[in-house]
Amino acid sequence: QKEVEQDPGPLSVPEGAIVSLNCTYSNSAFQYFMWYRQYSRKGPELLMYTYSSGNKEDGRFTAQVDKSSKYISLFIRDSQPSDSATYLCAMKTDSWGKLQFGAGTQVVVTP
Amino acid sequence: DGGITQSPKYLFRKEGQNVTLSCEQNLNHDAMYWYRQDPGQGLRLIYYSQIVNDFQKGDIAEGYSVSREKKESFPLTVTSAQKNPTAFYLCASSIMGEQYFGPGTRLTVT
Numbered sequence: 001q002k003e004v005e006q007d008p009g010p011l012s013v014p015e016g017a018i019v020s021l022n023c024t025y026s027n028s029a030f031q032y033f034m035w036y037r038q039y040s041r042k043g044p045e046l047l048m049y050t051y052s053s054g055n056k057e058d059g060r061f062t063a064q065v066d067k068s069s070k071y072i073s074l075f076i077r078d079s080q081p082s083d084s085a086t087y088l089c090a091m092k093t094d095s096w097g098k099l100q101f102g103a104g105t106q107v108v109v110t111p
Numbered sequence: 112d113g114g115i116t117q118s119p120k121y122l123f124r125k126e127g128q129n130v131t132l133s134c135e136q137n138l139n140h141d142a143m144y145w146y147r148q149d150p151g152q153g154l155r156l157i158y159y160s161q162i163v164n165d166f167q168k169g170d171i172a173e174g175y176s177v178s179r180e181k182k183e184s185f186p187l188t189v190t191s192a193q194k195n196p197t198a199f200y201l202c203a204s205s206i207m208g209e210q211y212f213g214p215g216t217r218l219t220v221t
Contacts, residue, residue, distance in 0.1 A: 008151060032208060043115075043201055043212035044154075088153065095208035096142075096161070098169070101153030 003027050006089055006102030015111050019076040023089035023102045026070065030091040030100075033065050035074045038086045038104065047087075048074065079109045114138065115213035117202050122218045124196075132187045132216045134202030143185040144203040144210065147171065154201060160185055189218065196220045 006023045013019055021035075032051055036044035048063040050056045056063045064073040072091070076083055089102040115136045124130045136143065142161045146154040156169030160179040174193025179185050189196045197220050202213040 004153070006153075034210075036212075041199075041215070041217070043117075043214045046209060046211060049209055090154075090210075092208075098156055098159070099154075099210060101155075103151060103153045 001026060002103075003100050004089065004091060004102045007105055008103055010106040010108050012108045012110060013079055015079060015081060015109055017079050017109075019074075019079045019083065019107055019109070021074040021076075021087050021089075021105050021107070023072050023091075024070055025072075025091060025100075027091075027093070027100075028067070028070065029093040030067075030070075032092045032095060032097075033063070033072050034090040034099070035061075035063055036088040036090060037083075038088060040085075044088055076107075081109050081111050083107060084109050115202060115204055115211060117200075117213040117216050119216060120214065122216055124218070124220050126220055127191045128220075129188055129190050130196075130218065130220075132189065132200055132202075132218070134185045134187065134213060135183055136185075136202075136204045136213075137183060138204055138206070138211070139182070140204035140206045140211075141182070142205045143179065144205070145169075145175070145177065145185070145187045146201040146203065148199040148201060148215075157187065157200075189220075 035048040038044040053067045062075040086104040088104045090099045144159040145157040158177040160166035
């Protein structure tokens with residue numbers, strides 16, 4: 001069983017809809033959680049970085065962490081075609097620890 | 112402009128040849144990393160370095176080697192011992208726990 005599970009998609013949504021992405025994990029020691037966006041043939045771009053449980057909002061993006069359920073989510077409001085990309089979750093046990101990545105979810109936002 | 116550069120963007124090699132991928136950063140980050148990405152899989156850590164002249168193996172170090180002689184540079188050599196070298200290679204650097212990635216090098220070995 002992988003430490004971090006992420007549905008590969010593709011997830012197709014119409015423009016303007018809310019995109020909902022999630023990851024589950026098995027290691028209860030994970031405390032730092034990240035979401036990256038990766039366009040085709042490009043390097044991942046850090047979108048959100050959160051510590052422990054709770055919500056964090058940045059513009060159209062909201063990250064949620066539920067440590068009791070070992071479940072993290074990323075919501076994208078008012079989705080745009082430019083949001084079409086692969087979204088990777090990642091997590092680690094301490095600030096300087098190694099990142100464990102999910103396999104990524106491909107998102108397609110159709111005009 | 113600060114950032115991480117990787118060169119070349121595309122690289123083609125014959126089986127049995129060693130090849131070195133370049134990674135340079137001007138962000139003054141102490142830690143640097145090399146990952147491999149294959150279709151349908153997440154990023155897998157090859158090697159990482161937290162300070163100059165020191166580096167550690169990641170989860171899939173076999174068939175790879177690195178050096179860290181300067182803070183700005185962390186080259187990766189893919190040796191002929193790596194059984195499946197064709198992949199997308201990503202370099203990253205980090206500060207305060209936040210990890211940033213370069214644009215990647217796509218290596219094809221035939």
